[in-house]
Amino acid sequence: MKTAVVSMTKQGPDAPGGGRGGSILRRTRPSRTGRTSIVDRVALTVAAVMVLTAFIGPLLAPHDPYAVDLGQALRGPSGAHWFGTDANGRDVFSRVLYGARVSLLATVVVIAVATLIGTLIGTLAALGGRIVDEILMRICDIGLSLPAIILALGLAAALGPGLQSAVIALCLTWWPGYARLVRTLVRDVRDAEYVEAARTLGVSTPRLVFRHVLPNSLDTLYVQTTLDVSAVMLVISGLSFVGVGAQVPSAEWGAMIAGAAGNLTNGWWAVVFPGLAIMLTAVSFNLVGDWLRVRNDPTLRGRQS
Amino acid sequence: MKPLLEVRDLRAGFPGPDGPVEILRGVNLDIAAGEKVALVGESGSGKSVTARAVLRLDRDADLGGRVTLDGTDLLTLPERAMRDIRGARIGLVFQDPLASLNPVMTIGWQIMQPLVIRGVRKKEARRRGIDLLERLGVRDAGRRFDDYPHQFSGGMRQRVVIAIAVIAEPALLIADEPTTALDVRVQAQVLTLLRELADERSMSVLLITHDLGIVAGFADRVVVMRHGAPVEEGQVDAIYAEPKHPYTRGLLASVPRIDDDPSRRLTTVDDALDADVPVAGALEGGSR
Amino acid sequence: MTRFLLRRLITSVVVLFGLGVVTFLMSQVLPGDPARAAAGRNATAEQVAAVSARLGLDQPIWEQFPRYLGNLLQGDLGTSVFTQRPVLDDIAEALPSSIELVLAAMLINVVIAVPLGVYAAYRRGRATDVAARLIVLFGAGVPVFWLGLMLQLVFADRLGMLPLTGQLGFGREVPELTGMTSLDALLSGDMAAFGDAVAHLLLPAVTLAAAFIAVVARTVRSSMISVLDSDYITLARATGASERRVVIRHGLRNALVPVSTILGMQLGWMLGSTVLVESVFGRRGIGAYAVNAVLQNDLYAVIGSVLVIGVVFVLANIVVDLVQLWLNPRLRQPARARPAAVTAGEPLEKGAMEGAAL
Numbered sequence: 001m002k003t004a005v006v007s008m009t010k011q012g013p014d015a016p017g018g019g020r021g022g023s024i025l026r027r028t029r030p031s032r033t034g035r036t037s038i039v040d041r042v043a044l045t046v047a048a049v050m051v052l053t054a055f056i057g058p059l060l061a062p063h064d065p066y067a068v069d070l071g072q073a074l075r076g077p078s079g080a081h082w083f084g085t086d087a088n089g090r091d092v093f094s095r096v097l098y099g100a101r102v103s104l105l106a107t108v109v110v111i112a113v114a115t116l117i118g119t120l121i122g123t124l125a126a127l128g129g130r131i132v133d134e135i136l137m138r139i140c141d142i143g144l145s146l147p148a149i150i151l152a153l154g155l156a157a158a159l160g161p162g163l164q165s166a167v168i169a170l171c172l173t174w175w176p177g178y179a180r181l182v183r184t185l186v187r188d189v190r191d192a193e194y195v196e197a198a199r200t201l202g203v204s205t206p207r208l209v210f211r212h213v214l215p216n217s218l219d220t221l222y223v224q225t226t227l228d229v230s231a232v233m234l235v236i237s238g239l240s241f242v243g244v245g246a247q248v249p250s251a252e253w254g255a256m257i258a259g260a261a262g263n264l265t266n267g268w269w270a271v272v273f274p275g276l277a278i279m280l281t282a283v284s285f286n287l288v289g290d291w292l293r294v295r296n297d298p299t300l301r302g303r304q305s
Numbered sequence: 306m307k308p309l310l311e312v313r314d315l316r317a318g319f320p321g322p323d324g325p326v327e328i329l330r331g332v333n334l335d336i337a338a339g340e341k342v343a344l345v346g347e348s349g350s351g352k353s354v355t356a357r358a359v360l361r362l363d364r365d366a367d368l369g370g371r372v373t374l375d376g377t378d379l380l381t382l383p384e385r386a387m388r389d390i391r392g393a394r395i396g397l398v399f400q401d402p403l404a405s406l407n408p409v410m411t412i413g414w415q416i417m418q419p420l421v422i423r424g425v426r427k428k429e430a431r432r433r434g435i436d437l438l439e440r441l442g443v444r445d446a447g448r449r450f451d452d453y454p455h456q457f458s459g460g461m462r463q464r465v466v467i468a469i470a471v472i473a474e475p476a477l478l479i480a481d482e483p484t485t486a487l488d489v490r491v492q493a494q495v496l497t498l499l500r501e502l503a504d505e506r507s508m509s510v511l512l513i514t515h516d517l518g519i520v521a522g523f524a525d526r527v528v529v530m531r532h533g534a535p536v537e538e539g540q541v542d543a544i545y546a547e548p549k550h551p552y553t554r555g556l557l558a559s560v561p562r563i564d565d566d567p568s569r570r571l572t573t574v575d576d577a578l579d580a581d582v583p584v585a586g587a588l589e590g591g592s593r
Numbered sequence: 594m595t596r597f598l599l600r601r602l603i604t605s606v607v608v609l610f611g612l613g614v615v616t617f618l619m620s621q622v623l624p625g626d627p628a629r630a631a632a633g634r635n636a637t638a639e640q641v642a643a644v645s646a647r648l649g650l651d652q653p654i655w656e657q658f659p660r661y662l663g664n665l666l667q668g669d670l671g672t673s674v675f676t677q678r679p680v681l682d683d684i685a686e687a688l689p690s691s692i693e694l695v696l697a698a699m700l701i702n703v704v705i706a707v708p709l710g711v712y713a714a715y716r717r718g719r720a721t722d723v724a725a726r727l728i729v730l731f732g733a734g735v736p737v738f739w740l741g742l743m744l745q746l747v748f749a750d751r752l753g754m755l756p757l758t759g760q761l762g763f764g765r766e767v768p769e770l771t772g773m774t775s776l777d778a779l780l781s782g783d784m785a786a787f788g789d790a791v792a793h794l795l796l797p798a799v800t801l802a803a804a805f806i807a808v809v810a811r812t813v814r815s816s817m818i819s820v821l822d823s824d825y826i827t828l829a830r831a832t833g834a835s836e837r838r839v840v841i842r843h844g845l846r847n848a849l850v851p852v853s854t855i856l857g858m859q860l861g862w863m864l865g866s867t868v869l870v871e872s873v874f875g876r877r878g879i880g881a882y883a884v885n886a887v888l889q890n891d892l893y894a895v896i897g898s899v900l901v902i903g904v905v906f907v908l909a910n911i912v913v914d915l916v917q918l919w920l921n922p923r924l925r926q927p928a929r930a931r932p933a934a935v936t937a938g939e940p941l942e943k944g945a946m947e948g949a950a951l
Contacts, residue, residue, distance in 0.1 A: 142608055146612070157890075244884070268746050279736065401824060405828050408847065469832060
């Protein structure tokens with residue numbers, strides 16, 4: 001979870017603001033507006049292109065991503081092979097296009113499953129009473145006490161190498177962050193007045209949760225999931241890179257880099273382009289997530305004084 | 306005799322969201338050596354900004370006019386020379402003693418700073434710091450010198466803040482609402498202390514406050530400010546006995562009195578202003 | 594103060610216990626027969642059964658688990674199938690090299706990020722605000738292993754400035770004292786080897802640090818901004834202190850309190866990222882060991898690595914607590930006297946910025 005990137009703007013505990021240092025007018029000046037900057041537009045476009053590529057990339061690919069042609073091995077970028085060819089003569093551009101589907105799909109599955117588990121556990125913790133809450137949150141603590149990649153590495157090892165294992169391992173690793181987030185959100189909403197009012201009107205608890213509480217938590221949740229796309233994608237490609245995720249001939253970006261790393265000095269393009277693809281996707285989703293966050297958070301939107 | 310501090314037509318603008326905002330619109334103020342002057346006004350009247358402008362503490366403020374201390378124009382002084390004025394010639398005390406002290410440094414370290422940066426040896430600075438704290442009524446000052454701010458009560462903290470302000474023996478002390486955050490009993494103690502200290506060292510004091518109730522026993526002269534400019538000034542007794550400006554009358558009337566009828570609503574400054582014909586030159590509502 | 598530490602220690606113990614449970618469950622699921630592993634490759638079925646009985650592997654899990662925990666407490670992490678040595682010995686050999694790498698990365702991180710953040714706070718404004726946001730969001734999106742390869746490509750291959758892989762140049766050797774190559778070279782007084790070791794350390798350390806620098810700089814910046822806005826800073830200025838002194842002597846320590854929490858967590862994530870970085874740069878270390886163990890199906894070695902990294906992570910958090918006690922005197926007083934607003938001891942969202950680690 002990348003919550004801290006987001007919450008970084010929180011003031012430190014020992015940094016009492018609101019003093020009379022600084023300018024007198026500083027506090028009334030809008031800190032950041034909810035307007036969409038050029039950077040945000042570019043990021044939105046890139047993210048959209050990446051998603052589109054995941055859908056139609058294979059249709060656009062000029063070559064078969066798995067077709068070995070040793071006569072064409074390690075050719076640099078050219079008109080025929082825009083991103084060059086790898087050590088087996090496979091077209092890197094086509095493989096990068098195919099890879100979008102593999103990488104994004106794996107990422108989406110992880111986030112969807114982790115969100116689902118996290119939402120269930122988080123809601124349960126928020127509404128299930130003290131003891132349930134305590135137990136579930138300690139489990140989350142344990143899950144969050146290890147770097148995700150290490151836990152996922154261990155779990156993937158238990159399941160045997162392969163993209164599926166990596167995905168399952170990450171699903172099992174990633175949910176505690178969401179559980180915590182949802183717990184906080186549900187607790188906030190639970191104590192809100194309109195829920196109080198609904199309860200007084202005799203609305204049943206499950207109905208309350210699904211009709212009133214959860215929908216109000218969704219905004220924050222989907223901002224978080226967008227921000228997590230990059231983190232999850234990086235872990236998956238990392239696992240593939242070390243050989244625990246997608247296996248080498250596969251057109252998964254991390255695995256492609258792993259396969260080409262041995263020829264870094266005489267075939268840099270086969271390493272550079274898949275990496276750029278990961279980076280562009282991850283960065284654009286980060287920017288989009290941050291943009292959504294600012295848009296959703298009324299306290300961050302410029303206060304028109 | 307030439308005054309110690311002479312403020313002439315001081316103006317201050319700050320960058321705002323819609324262009325610069327003028328907070329001070331021509332402040333005139335004289336303080337003679339050893340004199341205690343109170344600068345009075347509502348919050349937003351520009352009295353704190355005046356204090357900060359004299360010391361040039363707001364980096365983004367656009368200052369105009371003239372501020373002279375002992376004949377030196379402070380507004381045109383290079384930043385380096387200005388640093389020699391701050392702390393050594395003019396000391397500053399703020400309202401909230403907790404926020405005024407650095408929470409992660411010992412009070413001793415903070416008290417010694419004005420001396421240490423001027424080349425006084427640590428040992429000597431420490432001795433003077435402890436002596437001063439003792440003079441200011443901090444019991445067991447030697448032992449408490451290395452304690453942290455959170456280990457002191459509000460009144461004691463304000464004594465520490467005063468110690469920082471006066472340890473380098475400035476000719477002028479600017480006290481910006483020094484007692485507002487304190488409870489009434491401690492307020493009186495701190496004010497008495499400030500007055501004694503000023504008299505002992507023949508130090509001038511500029512007391513900034515919104516509370517006319519504390520001015521009478523302290524200051525020699527009062528300057529009343531509103532909307533970034535002084536509206537009335539005079540000797541304390543004269544102002545109390547015969548306020549000329551309706552705003553001053555309003556301020557005086559709004560000081561709650563122990564013999565007031567408790568069922569009556571407290572008088573506000575606006576009540577007094579409403580009762581009077583608007584004065585020429587009274588400006589539009591505060592722009593902050 | 595004692596209460597603060599006590600609470601943190603209890604949390605650590607809970608987490609460590611949980612780690613034991615998780616790794617135990619892993620050992621139940623992981624492929625590979627631990628009894629066969631312990632008995633050796635050429636053992637007969639009877640020998641394996643005997644070992645299995647001796648290790649208690651034929652007993653139900655609720656009896657195995659306490660035994661497992663007991664073994665862990667005694668430092669018995671089992672035997673590696675691959676090296677045929679106790680896993681703890683293997684890890685003890687690999688870990689110093691990883692710690693060397695992580696500490697070097699942390700040094701680079703702090704040395705670059707803190708001044709950068711302070712400067713950005715001092716020159717605040719819309720431009721630095723936007724720049725800080727972009728750099729952080731970009732930094733969190735770069736795959737660390739790919740960054741390592743790119744740095745190799747540019748600085749080692751194309752420019753030939755730095756060595757490509759390894760820990761020391763060919764034919765060079767230093768006595769094994771601490772296991773940290775550069776430190777060993779320094780201790781043995783071999784300055785040439787020291788320079789060589791540092792040159793080998795530089796690229797991997799920069800790779801590891803890169804993702805974190807922006808985050809730390811931004812944290813320093815935002816906490817410094819609120820510090821610079823506080824009354825005590827204005828009063829520090831009013832004492833006549835120079836701007837430099839105001840920012841560094843009066844402000845920095847306050848600003849570093851929240852930063853220390855982040856740095857502590859980053860220490861753990863960096864250790865996790867050695868999994869990716871060490872293989873790129875051909876360094877020995879716990880990351881490379883863990884990856885090998887997974888690829889070799891080396892059950893106990895995998896579990897041992899996960900466990901040790903977890904323990905180091907927990908230890909790093911304890912160190913952070915101690916650093917905070919030093920930075921923030923308010924935490925040192927008894928808890929009941931502490932103002933409710935002071936929560937510096939509370940960790941930021943754990944697992945935060947996980948992505949930056951990869």
